[in-house]
Amino acid sequence: MEVLFKYLFIVALITTIFxxxxxxxxxxxxxxxxxxxxxxxxxxxxxxxxxxxIYQYGFGRVGQISPDETFAQDGSYSALxxxxxxxxxxxxxxxxxxxxxxxxxxxxxxxxTVSGNQTADFEVTPYYMIRNAQIAAAGxxxxxxxxxxxxxxxxxxxxxxxYVALYVNNTQFVSGINNVVSASIAGADISDDNNVQLSVxxxxxxxxxxxxxxxxxLKMVNVEDLIFSPLVKITF
Amino acid sequence: xxxxxxxxxxxxxxxxxWSCKKDDSEFLNVQPxxxxxxDQVFSDPxxxxxxxxxxxxxxxxxxxxxxxxxxxxxxxxxxPSENGxxxxxxxxxxxxxxxxxxxxxxxxxxxxxxxxxxxxxxxxAFGENLKKRFxxxxxxxxAAFYFEMVKRYGGVPLVTSTxxxxxxxxxxxxxxxxxxxxxxxxxVISECEAIKNDFVDETSGILLPTSVKSRATKGAALAMxxxxxxYAGSIAKYGALRTPAVSLPGGxxxxxxxxxxxYYTIALRAAEEIISGQAGAYSLYNIGxxxxxxxxxxxxxKTSPETIYMEDFKVGGRTHAFTTNDxxxxxxxxxxxxxxxxxxxxLAEQYEKLDNTYAPFATTDASGKRIVYDNQLDIxxxxxxxxxxxxxxPGGTFKGGTVDISAGTYLPDGTTNSTxxxxxxxxxxxxxxxxxxxYIRKYLDPTVGAGKRGTGSAVAFIxxxxxxxxxxxxxxxxxxxxxxxxxxxxNQVRARAGLTIPLTPAQIxxxxxxxxxxxxxxxxxxxxxxxxxxxxxxxxxxGTPTTLSDLKSNxxxxxxxxxxxxxxxxxxxxxxxxxxYIETKPSLVTGSNRFQFGNYYTAIGSDVIGAxxxxxxxxxx
Numbered sequence: 001m002e003v004l005f006k007y008l009f010i011v012a013l014i015t016t017i018f019x020x021x022x023x024x025x026x027x028x029x030x031x032x033x034x035x036x037x038x039x040x041x042x043x044x045x046x047x048x049x050x051x052x053x054i055y056q057y058g059f060g061r062v063g064q065i066s067p068d069e070t071f072a073q074d075g076s077y078s079a080l081x082x083x084x085x086x087x088x089x090x091x092x093x094x095x096x097x098x099x100x101x102x103x104x105x106x107x108x109x110x111x112x113t114v115s116g117n118q119t120a121d122f123e124v125t126p127y128y129m130i131r132n133a134q135i136a137a138a139g140x141x142x143x144x145x146x147x148x149x150x151x152x153x154x155x156x157x158x159x160x161x162x163y164v165a166l167y168v169n170n171t172q173f174v175s176g177i178n179n180v181v182s183a184s185i186a187g188a189d190i191s192d193d194n195n196v197q198l199s200v201x202x203x204x205x206x207x208x209x210x211x212x213x214x215x216x217x218l219k220m221v222n223v224e225d226l227i228f229s230p231l232v233k234i235t236f
Numbered sequence: 237x238x239x240x241x242x243x244x245x246x247x248x249x250x251x252x253x254w255s256c257k258k259d260d261s262e263f264l265n266v267q268p269x270x271x272x273x274x275d276q277v278f279s280d281p282x283x284x285x286x287x288x289x290x291x292x293x294x295x296x297x298x299x300x301x302x303x304x305x306x307x308x309x310x311x312x313x314x315x316p317s318e319n320g321x322x323x324x325x326x327x328x329x330x331x332x333x334x335x336x337x338x339x340x341x342x343x344x345x346x347x348x349x350x351x352x353x354x355x356x357x358x359x360x361a362f363g364e365n366l367k368k369r370f371x372x373x374x375x376x377x378x379a380a381f382y383f384e385m386v387k388r389y390g391g392v393p394l395v396t397s398t399x400x401x402x403x404x405x406x407x408x409x410x411x412x413x414x415x416x417x418x419x420x421x422x423x424v425i426s427e428c429e430a431i432k433n434d435f436v437d438e439t440s441g442i443l444l445p446t447s448v449k450s451r452a453t454k455g456a457a458l459a460m461x462x463x464x465x466x467y468a469g470s471i472a473k474y475g476a477l478r479t480p481a482v483s484l485p486g487g488x489x490x491x492x493x494x495x496x497x498x499y500y501t502i503a504l505r506a507a508e509e510i511i512s513g514q515a516g517a518y519s520l521y522n523i524g525x526x527x528x529x530x531x532x533x534x535x536x537x538k539t540s541p542e543t544i545y546m547e548d549f550k551v552g553g554r555t556h557a558f559t560t561n562d563x564x565x566x567x568x569x570x571x572x573x574x575x576x577x578x579x580x581x582x583l584a585e586q587y588e589k590l591d592n593t594y595a596p597f598a599t600t601d602a603s604g605k606r607i608v609y610d611n612q613l614d615i616x617x618x619x620x621x622x623x624x625x626x627x628x629x630p631g632g633t634f635k636g637g638t639v640d641i642s643a644g645t646y647l648p649d650g651t652t653n654s655t656x657x658x659x660x661x662x663x664x665x666x667x668x669x670x671x672x673x674x675y676i677r678k679y680l681d682p683t684v685g686a687g688k689r690g691t692g693s694a695v696a697f698i699x700x701x702x703x704x705x706x707x708x709x710x711x712x713x714x715x716x717x718x719x720x721x722x723x724x725x726x727n728q729v730r731a732r733a734g735l736t737i738p739l740t741p742a743q744i745x746x747x748x749x750x751x752x753x754x755x756x757x758x759x760x761x762x763x764x765x766x767x768x769x770x771x772x773x774x775x776x777x778x779g780t781p782t783t784l785s786d787l788k789s790n791x792x793x794x795x796x797x798x799x800x801x802x803x804x805x806x807x808x809x810x811x812x813x814x815x816x817y818i819e820t821k822p823s824l825v826t827g828s829n830r831f832q833f834g835n836y837y838t839a840i841g842s843d844v845i846g847a848x849x850x851x852x853x854x855x856x857x
Binding site: 063094106223224 | 328332478479480481482484485774778779780828830832833834842843845846852853855856857
């Protein structure tokens with residue numbers, strides 16, 4: 001009886017050790033990363049708002065490999081993947097830009113072969129670009145901003161400006177939702193696209209801090225996502 | 237010996253032959269006792285009815301009494317007073333796959349309806365009228381389900397016959413692409429139109445009376461037709477106006493703006509067929525007495541002439557826990573089980589004053605000083621009767637008891653303390669008591685035992701009622717440029733609520749229609765789909781936190797944003813029996829509703845698209 005237990009124990013031990021080895025795969029280690037770009041300029045967007053999708057081919061099915069991923073607010077993305085062939089795309093109607101489309105009107109995709117660390121940038125055409133954004137402290141608790149708007153798309157897809165807004169937040173995440181104060185100017189009230197001016201008074205922050213983050217956002221009519229200027233840290 | 241042997245052989249052979257025959261008929265071919273065959277079921281009307289009952293039982297609802305209290309809880313119309321559900325007010329948006337149906341269960345259900353229809357029409361045992369009624373009911377349920385699908389997903393594959401796999405390894409004939417969104421609405425409308433006169437009595441062959449409410453009738457078919465056409469019309473009109481980006485080139489999502497007038501015309505015609513009595517005599521529930529009590533009783537009285545189609549429950553059979561979950565804590569029949577669904581101030585202040593104007597509840601006077609009320613209910617005086625009919629207010633009564641809602645004591649220097657906190661709260665984070673100052677009254681069942689877990693409530697969930705038909709007619713008439721008619725229909729609903737000064741045709745605006753549906757149909761599963769079809773959802777739930785001034789301004793405006801539920805907390809005034817009120821945002825409310833374009837149509841799972849590549853993805857997600 002005791003011998004039987006001994007053997008059983010050894011068999012169980014061997015099974016455990018070997019099954020452990022067999023069941024485990026190495027985690028994905030190849031990095032795919034990149035940016036949203038327009039002619040070399042990075043497109044800044046809202047965090048968690050503009051999506052991209054990664055598809056993998058070859059296992060008898062065509063499908064997304066994970067739920068939608070989103071771009072960071074500086075327009076960058078990254079994903080840890082297994083080496084292989086992938087396609088990446090941006091869903092239709094997403095983002096403050098036009099992503100290239102196939103002839104049938106569905107979003108096109110980029111083919112990427114991931115092996116080791118790979119960079120793949122999304123070349124998109126924004127409706128507008130915010131140029132020459134200058135955001136600076138004025139006085140003890142004011143912030144003034146100026147920028148110019150460059151209309152990139154002028155054909156039938158052109159969009160009007162709904163508003164331009166200056167957003168200020170106490171953390172580095174700054175958008176229409178994450179802000180402590182904002183100021184906006186409606187598109188119809190902008191007389192000169194090359195000289196848009198905004199200013200806000202920063203309220204007292206709890207807990208107190210002597211710096212804030214700010215950036216300018218531009219909303220277009222019938223486009224959900226805003227395009228932003230680069231983030232600026234302002235110290236009073 | 238040889239002779240005996242051969243005789244025995246012959247005998248054995250005979251036995252063998254005969255016994256074979258005998259076995260074949262009586263031994264091997266035994267009728268199964270564990271299930272009924274198709275032929276058996278469809279030769280007996282009561283068996284076929286139980287198949288149909290199962291199909292009825294599996295209808296989909298967005299908010300429903302048997303879907304759980306939380307199906308009523310979102311969108312800042314209420315606060316969830318259950319600590320496990322506070323995520324509802326702490327999230328900052330919804331994943332794109334929220335509000336979906338289980339795709340596989342959905343098409344299983346549609347297949348079973350299609351099978352039912354095929355077997356019913358093949359049956360030779362049913363009388364003509366019975367067959368007709370069963371067939372119409374099956375088609376009604378199928379149309380209703382496609383309506384539920386199209387509200388969530390836009391166009392879906394339209395399967396109207398049973399699809400069978402031939403086991404040859406090629407499934408492409410079973411992979412159907414998505415139909416256009418407008419095709420699904422057209423299907424719902426045409427089905428309703430085709431079957432509306434087939435809901436007949438088995439024996440007499442005349443139309444079913446209006447007392448039939450839990451099975452489909454002509455009234456139910458017309459009400460569904462009106463609602464579906466109205467949805468399609470508003471998606472066509474307001475989709476083009478507010479969200480042209482929410483569309484797909486193949487029309488699976490989005491409806492062409494040129495179709496709007498056609499759909500509104502159908503909606504008005506179908507609604508007016510009910511109003512003119514062609515489906516039987518439906519009318520607004522009005523038994524006299526207190527108007528608020530009348531409005532509350534409408535949802536409790538199963539013989540109400542207002543109810544067109546409902547999901548019924550029965551004590552001893554199938555009951556639900558709505559009353560158990562949502563009854564006032566101090567009057568609970570089940571100890572601590574109570575108080576989960578607390579209507580918000582955002583909703584409460586929408587109920588207008590009797591002179592048809594909007595105003596926030598007066599908590600402070602012009603100088604900013606708190607107004608002191610002698611009675612707790614005084615602040616709610618002179619309001620739409622539906623306020624107290626829908627919401628159990630502080631100082632209100634339920635089952636003869638008064639709810640004890642008090643947040644503490646307010647001192648003349650403007651400070652508050654917790655002396656005299658009521659049994660029903662409100663205290664931040666104290667679950668199962670109200671945390672907004674309000675309890676739900678709609679559907680709350682005063683029957684003894686209804687609040688007990690073991691008994692449950694048998695209050696029915698009304699899917700279609702006459703007041704909604706009137707509002708549908710009003711909206712369709714308004715959109716078709718007939719404000720006189722719109723005012724006439726809307727005023728009927730308002731008069732029942734005590735708003736006896738009629739609105740003039742010039743006062744009927746889009747905002748009025750949005751507002752009227754919100755207050756009349758609160759917690760009936762309409763608000764969410766209304767916001768979606770008017771393409772207001774991304775404006776109303778824009779993600780920015782709701783401040784007190786947001787809350788108190790623009791009441792009655794269709795675009796007033798409502799991203800966080802607020803409460804109205806009553807305080808005892810300085811040790812007296814008087815009361816002051818303070819608008820309070822429950823401290824657990826940390827998120828704010830943000831509805832993205834990608835939320836307009838629920839995502840179809842990648843597993844579904846992977847199995848059927850002909851299904852195109854939703855836009856903006």
